[in-house]
Amino acid sequence: MADADTARAKEYRAEVPMRSEPFFLKGSNNLDWGLKNRLANIFDPESGRTVMLAFDHGYFLGPTSGLERIDLSIVPIIAHADTLMLTRGILRSSIPPTYTGGIVLRASGGPSILKELSDEEIAVSIDEAIRLNVAAMAVQVFIGGENETKSIHNLTRLVDLGNRYGIATLGVTAVGKEMVRDAKYMRLATRICAELGATYVKTYYVEDGFETVAAGCPVPIVIAGGKKLPEAEALQLAHDAVQKGAAGVDMGRNIFQSEDPSAMIQAVRKVVHEDFEPRDAYDFFLDLKKGKPAKARRTG
Numbered sequence: 449m450a451d452a453d454t455a456r457a458k459e460y461r462a463e464v465p466m467r468s469e470p471f472f473l474k475g476s477n478n479l480d481w482g483l484k485n486r487l488a489n490i491f492d493p494e495s496g497r498t499v500m501l502a503f504d505h506g507y508f509l510g511p512t513s514g515l516e517r518i519d520l521s522i523v524p525i526i527a528h529a530d531t532l533m534l535t536r537g538i539l540r541s542s543i544p545p546t547y548t549g550g551i552v553l554r555a556s557g558g559p560s561i562l563k564e565l566s567d568e569e570i571a572v573s574i575d576e577a578i579r580l581n582v583a584a585m586a587v588q589v590f591i592g593g594e595n596e597t598k599s600i601h602n603l604t605r606l607v608d609l610g611n612r613y614g615i616a617t618l619g620v621t622a623v624g625k626e627m628v629r630d631a632k633y634m635r636l637a638t639r640i641c642a643e644l645g646a647t648y649v650k651t652y653y654v655e656d657g658f659e660t661v662a663a664g665c666p667v668p669i670v671i672a673g674g675k676k677l678p679e680a681e682a683l684q685l686a687h688d689a690v691q692k693g694a695a696g697v698d699m700g701r702n703i704f705q706s707e708d709p710s711a712m713i714q715a716v717r718k719v720v721h722e723d724f725e726p727r728d729a730y731d732f733f734l735d736l737k738k739g740k741p742a743k744a745r746r747t748g
């Protein structure tokens with residue numbers, strides 16, 4: 449045998465216990481290898497956080513401002529995202545298959561902005577999700593909404609299918625107009641998603657008590673950016689969320705509706721992955737916007 453011919457002594461190093469590292473994301477240690485590998489393509493294993501670029505808004509809003517031409521507005525900045533959150537229509541038609549970050553596929557849908565939004569169904573098959581090599585499927589959950597039970601069943605069905613094939617499920621807490629956006633509601637909605645099997649959960653940041661929302665959710669939480677804010681405020685929001693326990697952002701309008709989407713996503717990265725203070729990240733944004741080499745962060 450070829451192995452027997454070698455002069456090199458075998459090195460079993462019996463005295464060194466085999467390394468067994470815990471997985472870097474909270475609540476994810478007992479997941480299977482494929483699922484963890486996909487999560488590592490959403491969350492950066494170094495920082496444990498993610499910058500998800502969300503541009504799935506068209507699935508109920510049509511051509512949202514900033515997304516009229518995804519080939520022109522989004523494709524040039526995708527290299528700055530850890531993960532893209534989008535529909536399969538946009539993935540196939542507009543995103544180069546050479547993109548190697550994680551794909552989070554919008555997997556629920558149905559009603560348009562003209563109808564009752566909570567009346568969603570699962571809108572993709574598991575075969576299609578596998579074919580598209582997605583890392584996660586995103587499903588809207590309407591806690592307290594008209595179709596609460598149906599949306600929960602959409603989540604649990606996708607969790608069953610996703611777990612069978614090692615694809616993560618992102619539970620998206622959709623807050624209806626009639627709901628109060630406070631920590632009490634967010635704790636309820638995020639915890640229900642996690643209890644029912646979501647691999648991670650998307651919610652909204654709340655000023656008062658967000659740390660209790662993050663602490664009470666046993667799986668990672670990411671926050672949506674929400675409606676467009678001035679850039680300095682959006683950076684402050686991202687900063688406060690990650691400092692209070694979010695594992696990153698799933699940001700759309702505050703990036704693609706920015707005066708400079710490329711500069712903005714790079715500034716968001718500084719806040720999420722490098723713990724930049726908001727004012728430093730804003731200076732970084734302004735420098736990139738002006739075309740100047742970005743300054744190092746301030747100290748103190």
Ligand code: 5RP
Pocket residue numbers: 502503504505533620672673674675698699700701702
């Ligand atoms: C739309 C979504 C969006 O992906 C999510 O709300 C993030 O986008 P934005 O930062 O613009 O709120 O789920 O239903």
